[in-house]
Amino acid sequence: MKIALHWFRCDLRLSDNTALLAASKESDVVVPVFIFDPAILSAPDIGAPIVAFMIECLRSLEKNIEVAGGRLIFRHGPVVQEMSFLLRETGAQALHYNRDYEPYARERDAAVEKLAHSMGVEVCSHKDGVIHEPDEILKDDGRPYRVFTPYSHAWRARLRSAVLPAVKFARLSGFKPPKSIPLxxxxxxxxxxxxxxxxxxxxxGRESLxxxxxxxxxxxxxxxxFPAEEGTSRLSPHIRMGTLSPRTVVAMAEKAAEAHPKMHPHAETFVKEMIWRDFYRQVLWHFPHVATSSFKPEFNELKWENDKRFFDAWCEGRTGFPLVDAGMRQLNAKGWMHNRLRMITATFLTKDLLISWQWGERYFMQKLIDADLASNNGGWQWCAGTGTDAQPYFRIFNPISQARKFDPEGVxxxxxxxxxxxxxxxxxxxxxxxxxxxxxxLYKRL
Ligand SMILES: Cc1cc2nc3c(=O)[nH]c(=O)nc-3n(C[C@H](O)[C@H](O)[C@H](O)COP(=O)(O)OP(=O)(O)OC[C@H]3O[C@@H](n4cnc5c(N)ncnc54)[C@H](O)[C@@H]3O)c2cc1C
Structure with a gap:
């Protein structure tokens, strides 16, 4: 009897899940596990909203797994230690998981892989959370892209969408699942x-999609x-938790565009946003220094004023600039903010209040349900002008004219x-x- 563990992380779904499907095809029993990692839960940039959303996604996943014939095992503790217990208790011969591109996850996964190998367990990591992995889209000279537009052309040229079926769990007599703590x-x-x-x-997630x-x-x-309208998908929390796979999302957009030719430009613009998501993942993978400093090192020398009173007013939505305040209050109340407002509030913090983008980046991470290191960091560095391509430092949004343009009636x-x-x-x-x-x-001085 071949036993495999599937280690859930940011892929909290049964359908279109590469690692889970591979585990179920290659083994007789799949033991699905989720480990609450104290290192992540105690990090300064983790916020209650995303933890709350994750718990609810796990509650739903636990039920779905039960309906599909299995049982989700929860553990809470240092990941390498918990994984060693789980591998020993189940006698698993293989460990499957979907790859994660963040610096901490890379270190953690390397440590788990080392442990598994030392126990004679085969480790199978899979591509799942992106359409194209960081090393799949490279320039002709083999180096990573630093500029979005050529990256996006190369990304589109390689696009092949294939969605994977959902998984069922085989119940085998004679196999005793390991103990689980309650969610x-x-x-x-x-x-x-x-x-x-x-x-x-x-x-x-599927219904919203x-x-x-x-x-x-x-x-x-x-x-x-236009933030007053329901003009965007609001799928970001689902894509973040993996209750929706990016493959499914892109495949649906492509299908919709094929069905209605008029929709083509809309679906294309939508897919472009999904390309930004992959783009920022490859930036984080190839240039991990962005997690703690500017993509362009010269901008680390910027002399921010970092006035704490201004920062507090920005956080609380009382700067006296109505659209900035509305955006920040949306974030505080809903754990989500419209993209146009993320751009306006981030530019305002850096270019009007002269506060480091890193203060704002952390605040967003603590408040967003879709908080995601790669996209958030990329968005902040784009707005601050310290990042890859795009916004030159001298392009500064005027918060009043932005309001006239994007919320003309003040709704x-x-x-x-x-x-x-x-x-x-x-x-x-x-x-x-x-x-x-x-x-x-300030910027010119550099
Ligand atoms: C300062 C700043 C911080 C941001 N922080 C985050 C974050 O922590 N998490 C996050 O998921 N997105 C972040 N974004 C990107 C974007 O604002 C959100 O993904 C989007 O607003 C989510 O709403 P939606 O699902 O309705 O998007 P839609 O417009 O419907 O887009 C569909 C999907 O594409 C992806 N996407 C869209 N825009 C971007 C983008 N610019 N960069 C990367 N992916 C994108 C998201 O997964 C989104 O769900 C940030 C942008 C800025 C400017």
Missing amino acids: PTMKQLGFSTSICLPPAGERA GRFMAEDVLQYASRRD FIRRYVPEADTLAYPAPIVDHARQRLKALA
């Missing part, structure tokens, strides 16, 4: 949040920049800052024109 609560993990979560789990592809994607390219602002037109609303904490000149001088 921990937020309190047991040391977190609490009052955020109202979006529906979690694989089915909720289906709804989006049936309706909203039809106008994606024209509506995606979104009124939703989150109802007091914006009253005396109760604070005056702007800085003068945009003056701060703009200061920012330009």
Whole structure:
């Protein structure tokens, strides 16, 4: 009898899951496991909203596995130690998991692989969380892309979408599954949040995807920049937790575009956003220094002012700039923020308040349900002008004209800052024109 462990991490689903399918094809029994890792749970950039969403996704996964004939095993403790217990208790001959591209995950997985090999267990890691892996899309000279547009052309040229079937779990008499702790609560993990979560789990992810592809994607390219509208997919928490696979998402978009030729530009724009996701993963993989410093090292010398009072006002949505405040209040209330507002609030923090992008990056990580090191870091460095290509440092958003353009009737602002037109609303904490000149001088000095 061949026994394999499938180690769930950011792939909390049964369908279209590369490692899980491979484990089930290659063995008689698959033992699905999830380990709550104290190193991740105690990291300074982990926030309650994403932990809450993860727990709900795990609750749903546990049920789905039960319906499919298996039992999800939970453990909580140092990963290498827990994995050694699990391998010993199950007598597994193989360990399957989907690859993760973050620096900490790479170290952790290398340690687990070493352990497994020392126990004579075969380790099979799989490509799953991206469409193309970092080393699959390289320039002709074999080096990684630093600029998005040529990367995106190479990415599209290699696109082949194939979605994988769901997995069932064989129950074999004579095999006793290992012990599991009950799914921990937020309190047991040391977190609490009052955020109202979006529906979690694989089915909720698929339903959101289906709804989006049936309706909203039809106008994606024209509506995606207006925060008052439901113009984007809101799939990011599902893609982040892996309750939806990026393959399924891209394949559905391609299918929708084929079915309705008019949809082509919209589906294409949507897929482009998924390319940004892969792009930032390959940046993090090839240039892991971005996790702790600027992509372009010269920008590490920027002399930020880092005024704590300004930072607090930004976090709490009381800068006196209505669209910035509305965005920050959306983040605090929902654990999600519209992409246009992520760009506006991030540019405002760095270019108007002259506060390091790293302060903002951490705040977003702590608050977002879709908090993702690669995309968040890439987005922040893009806005601060310290990152790969794109925004040159001298392009600075004017938060007032951005509001006129993207929330012309003030609908979104009124939703989150109802007091914006009253005396109760604070005056702007800085003068945009003056701060703009200061920012330009700061960057120019380099
Ligand atoms: C400062 C800043 C911080 C960000 N932090 C995160 C983060 O922590 N996690 C995260 O998933 N995205 C992040 N983004 C990217 C983007 O804002 C969100 O992915 C998007 O708003 C999610 O909403 P949606 O699912 O409706 O997106 P849609 O517009 O419907 O896009 C579909 C999917 O494509 C991916 N995507 C879209 N835009 C981007 C992008 N610019 N970069 C990478 N992937 C993208 C997401 O997986 C998204 O769900 C950040 C952007 C900025 C400017």
